[in-house]
Amino acid sequence: MKTRITELFGIKYPIVLPGMSWISTPELVAAVCNAGGIGWLATGPLSTKETEAAIKKIRSLTDKPFGAGATLLMPGAKENAEVLIDMQVPVINVSLGKPDDIVKRVHAYGGKVIQTVVSEKHALSAVKGGVDALQVTGYEAAAHGGKVANLCLIPAIREKVDVPIVASGGFATGHGLAAALALGADAVAMGTRLATTKESPVHERTKQAHLAATVEDTLYSNRFDGLWCRVLKSPSAEKSIRQGMNLFRAAIVGPRIAKSLNLSVVKVMLGMLAQPDKMITLAHMATAFDKIKAATEDGDYDKKGVQLIGQCAGLIHDMPTVQEVIEKIMQEAREASSKAAEMLK
Ligand SMILES: Cc1cc2nc3c(=O)[nH]c(=O)nc-3n(C[C@H](O)[C@H](O)[C@H](O)COP(=O)(O)O)c2cc1C
Structure with a gap:
């Protein structure tokens, strides 16, 4: 064709x-x-x-x-x-x-x-x-x-x-x-x-969750990684979206973000003071990254991890x-x- x-x-x-x-x-x-x-x-x-x-x-x-x-x-x-x-x-x-x-x-x-x-x-x-x-x-x-x-x-x-x-x-x-x-x-x-x-x-456990999902089992929110994003509905996804991200949380996870992105901790913390909005975005993405990895690699889509998934999972x-x-x-x-x-x- x-x-x-x-x-x-x-x-x-x-x-x-x-x-x-x-x-x-x-x-x-x-x-x-x-x-x-x-x-x-x-x-x-x-x-x-x-x-x-x-x-x-x-x-x-x-x-x-x-x-x-x-x-x-x-x-x-x-x-x-x-x-x-x-x-x-x-x-x-x-x-x-x-x-x-x-x-x-x-x-x-x-x-x-x-x-x-x-x-x-x-x-x-x-x-x-x-x-x-x-x-x-x-x-x-x-x-x-x-x-x-x-x-x-x-x-x-x-x-x-x-x-x-x-x-x-x-x-x-x-x-x-x-x-x-x-x-x-x-x-x-x-x-x-x-x-x-x-x-x-x-991970096999997450694949089974794909198979179990219906077209209604997803959440669409901009509070997971800061952009409008669709994820599999689960207790951990609901918690992540409820929590969202603010400067206080970003400051707590800042050092971990720095480490995961191979950046200097001091630079990240100074950046946070100079450009709080940018750092909130980065913190959002980095924490989301950890959660997606846990769902994909460890099969944890419901306790701490979050799986990205489309509505077509129901098909x-x-x-x-x-x-x-x-x-x-x-x-x-x-x-x-x-x-x-x-x-x-
Ligand atoms: C588990 C998972 C991880 C994804 N990771 C990325 C990513 O890292 N970057 C990106 O641009 N899109 C990512 N996507 C989105 C896909 O590129 C694509 O837009 C989406 O899967 C299409 O929707 P569908 O799942 O209904 O086919 C991801 C999708 C899934 C299911």
């Missing part, structure tokens, strides 16, 4: 593994690429050395095109982006920030840039910056989806821009893929779905291999679109 995304990235199927911290590892990225889709390595939790090793690892596991994320708001993201450019990663997915000269530099070696956007305004500004494609992330998505659901967001952005679109948020089935294409997208990203596969490194009832799920979704999408075409005759 052909869409503008399969053509742009040189892949078989219009299915993308988005960047998910501690989940979109070299192994999972390569499994998706080998099954005909394409995956973005999550570099958020990686040092520059780890990013370099991860890119080498992907190249040892697949000869297919792949990509990597640069979540620009996170400390260390710009340095990681330099590694990706030096290593000529075929696709770079920029999110939570302006790519600036990244686009020009990636184009110079023949690579592509896809920017994650959550609104029409954001999409127009990304296109103006010269990106090759957009990853449009709607309200249904795990983590940082926008305020509008994809049923309206995708066609609204499609009307305004001409670049290929990857629809992200709420897609876990072939019906979703067929619907996304009908709405004007050229591919879908599937985070929660591909995180619930045999190859996914998510996921099995734990196949990546290859099996991609083949099934493609088959289901073909059936769903012929059924719709038949009804529209």
Whole structure:
């Protein structure tokens, strides 16, 4: 099959593994690429050395095109982006920030840039910056989806821009893929779905929570990591959101943040006095980071940890291999679109 995304990235199927911290590892990225889709390595939790090793690892596991994320708001993201450019990663997915000269530099070696956007305004500004494609992330998505659901967001952005679109948020089935294409997208990203596969490194206990969740079992709040963010409903998620973050709490967790981000404690504490708002944001992100890691790696999504999850968890009832799920979704999408075409005759 052909869409503008399969053509742009040189892949078989219009299915993308988005960047998910501690989940979109070299192994999972390569499994998706080998099954005909394409995956973005999550570099958020990686040092520059780890990013370099991860890119080498992907190249040892697949000869297919792949990509990597640069979540620009996170400390260390710009340095990681330099590694990706030096290593000529075929696709770079920029999110939570302006790519600036990244686009020009990636184009110079023949690579592509896809920017994650959550609104029409954001999409127009990304296109103006010269990106090759957009990853449009709607309200249904795990983590940082926008305020509008994809049923309206995708066609609204499609009307305004001409670049290929990857629809992200709420897609876990072939019906979703067929619907996304009908709405004007050229591919879908599937985070929660591909995180619930045999190859996914998510802890078994948390995978079982994915399977148990219904479409109503998520919380959407800006009090978890400071941005609007969707997480799995659990006692610890409810507590985190209730607590939120303020200068007093930020001062208590400050030294721990400094340590986890490899920053000087004195610098962080002085920064807190000089720019309290910035430090509250950093404290929010760092504590959220610890909780997400606990859910993904240790299976603790309900006591201290918090799992990021999309509403589409309620559509996921099995734990196949990546290859099996991609083949099934493609088959289901073909059936769903012929059924719709038949009804529209
Ligand atoms: C466990 C988990 C971790 C994630 N981590 C990140 C991240 O580090 N950076 C990021 O930009 N998006 C992250 N995301 C969001 C995904 O990139 C994507 O936007 C989302 O999964 C799409 O929604 P879906 O889960 O409904 O498919 C994460 C999602 C999940 C489920």
